[in-house]
Amino acid sequence: MSAENATAIVLRTVEFSETSLVVTLMTREFGKVGALAKGARRLKGPFESALDLLALCRIVFLRKSSESLDLVTEAKLLRRFRVKKGNLGGLYGGYYVAELLDAMTDDYDAHPELFDLADQTLAALADGETASKHVLRFELGLLRILGLLPSLEQCADCGDEVPAAGSVAFGHLDGGVLCAKCRVGKQQVASVHAGVLRTMTQLADSDDRVWRRLQIDKRTRGQLRGLMNQYMAHVLGRKPRLQPYLTWLERQ
């Protein structure tokens, strides 16, 4: 059993007893960690109510070698997640970030780049920046970092270049665009405008400058949201719990 220090985002909290919480944390240094925080529900003590959803904290935890849960012994709040009045889009965007991080990463599988992307996204959402764009950027960044980004330029089946003009076939099961030959007879194929695919490529770019400059018109945003809803459901094997709430992203 060794004591570790980490920077963490709180993904989930479950009341364990009158005074304790079981928390799921995304740490920058170790990846996802499930841990018991004894006394975390008390007003005073080593937690100071820092372990609230989506909060960014510095934590100290004891890593258990056996099957049992790790133990958080200290948490210091760095930034609380709090949206401004009326910004439900930002709030639901934040919950969605937590759901995807929890569902799509494994315990003790660290992805510092993904952590930083989540941290940056949550800060922007709380700040009231355009929620729809930041959530799309997060989803595509996450898919790229985890190696799940759909093929956007080459046919997912035969590898041929797919002409980026007009409507392009997108096979959810095949993991990307399909050329005219390969789309025949395929299931779950959506027809997507080439502009939407270009926007996806730019949003997934690891270079911040590429997507920050991007202006996405309402129609492209709508199509992209629809495509991502289907694709994420396919990748997760179920519809994300937050999906029905994502319509709020546009109502900011």
Add this chain to the structure above:
Amino acid sequence: MAEITQAVTDLVDQFAKLPGIGKKSAERLTYHILHVHKSEALALAEAIRNVKENVRYCKSCYNLAEQELCGLCRDPGRQQDVICVVEQPRDLMALEQTGMYRGLYHVLLGRIAPLEGIGPDQLTIDALVNRVRAGGVEEVIMATNPTVEGDGTALYISSLLAETPVKITRLARGITSGSVLEYANKEMLSDALTGRQTF
């Protein structure tokens, strides 16, 4: 003897199911019950039965009640034009203990927690909106827990009430963010009520 042992074991098991009660405490409670006067022990059993058979939710505010309406809703001395919105009946009890508030309540019976699969439809939000739309309400005080989900619930409700002329306020931040109302002490709750701000 086997039968007696079984009865004792059953009681220990029942106590051990209660929150915060471990095996040791369950045994202590069982021995206590075995030693007290029969009438005292049966009063406990009767109180449990009574609660389960007669307590329901108030038709208006969803507080615990023994009739259609709870005692607070039936009390003509309560200010009728202010509604204080809380997550659970125990939050209402904590606020009542301050003695600072004379209006009515609305108990949501939970909070919006999309990550846990709890949406607005599973709470008593519709009933609250109907109460406000029916008229006679001047102010709605949001006293949900100062957590991300509690604040989010208040935010959602205030977005629904935005078209009504009612004034919406939020408990002051005397209560530590990220904590829960029921653990705040009387003084903190009093301050939070007095210092409430427009939401």
